[in-house]
Amino acid sequence: MLWTDRKDLGPLALRLGTGGVLAAHGAQKLFGWFGGGGIEGTAKSFESLGFTPGRQSALAAGLGELGGGTLLALGFGTPAAGAAAAGAMAGAVSVHAPAGFFAHAGGYEYPAFLGFVAAGLGLAGPGRYSLDHYTSHTLNRPLVLALAFTASAAAATVVVARRTAQSAPEAAPDEEMHIST
Numbered sequence: 001m002l003w004t005d006r007k008d009l010g011p012l013a014l015r016l017g018t019g020g021v022l023a024a025h026g027a028q029k030l031f032g033w034f035g036g037g038g039i040e041g042t043a044k045s046f047e048s049l050g051f052t053p054g055r056q057s058a059l060a061a062g063l064g065e066l067g068g069g070t071l072l073a074l075g076f077g078t079p080a081a082g083a084a085a086a087g088a089m090a091g092a093v094s095v096h097a098p099a100g101f102f103a104h105a106g107g108y109e110y111p112a113f114l115g116f117v118a119a120g121l122g123l124a125g126p127g128r129y130s131l132d133h134y135t136s137h138t139l140n141r142p143l144v145l146a147l148a149f150t151a152s153a154a155a156a157t158v159v160v161a162r163r164t165a166q167s168a169p170e171a172a173p174d175e176e177m178h179i180s181t
Contacts, residue, residue, distance in 0.1 A: 021114065029066075042054075061088050064084045075132050078126040078140050081121075082118045082122015
């Protein structure tokens with residue numbers, strides 16, 4: 001191994017670790033593996049969190065995590081994989097945000113970290129030890145990067161805004177003000 005290989009081993013380690021964690025979370029949501037709820041349990045949970053419709057939201061989150069994580073680990077379509085995983089993590093951050101930052105209190109630290117690493121890999125590229133490298137970077141191009149991150153950011157914005165609107169307490173009807181003198 002050459003000293004210069006380090007710059008390619010770093011992205012490989014990040015891709016395998018982050019991609020593996022994301023894929024496992026997606027498998028929990030979609031298939032019930034690793035103690036997860038499967039699609040039906042995740043759909044019910046998502047409905048209770050304000051993601052409607054629950055089944056479609058669970059599918060989108062599971063596919064973003066499993067698909068994005070698997071593709072990140074392989075280093076294939078890295079910009080789209082990073083964008084998909086980061087978008088899925090934006091939804092998770094919105095769920096945990098009310099508890100603050102730190103994970104020990106139920107905060108958004110962990111999903112934010114996964115999202116930032118996935119986005120960073122999508123932006124920086126997969127390195128030499130990747131399927132993108134072996135396919136001449138067919139899916140690792142500036143246009144793919146721009147389209148993937150734009151679409152992911154737009155989708156995450158819509159989903160989170162919709163959830164926020166659904167979860168907001170309903171405003172009390174206007175009541176007449178009674179002023180006593």
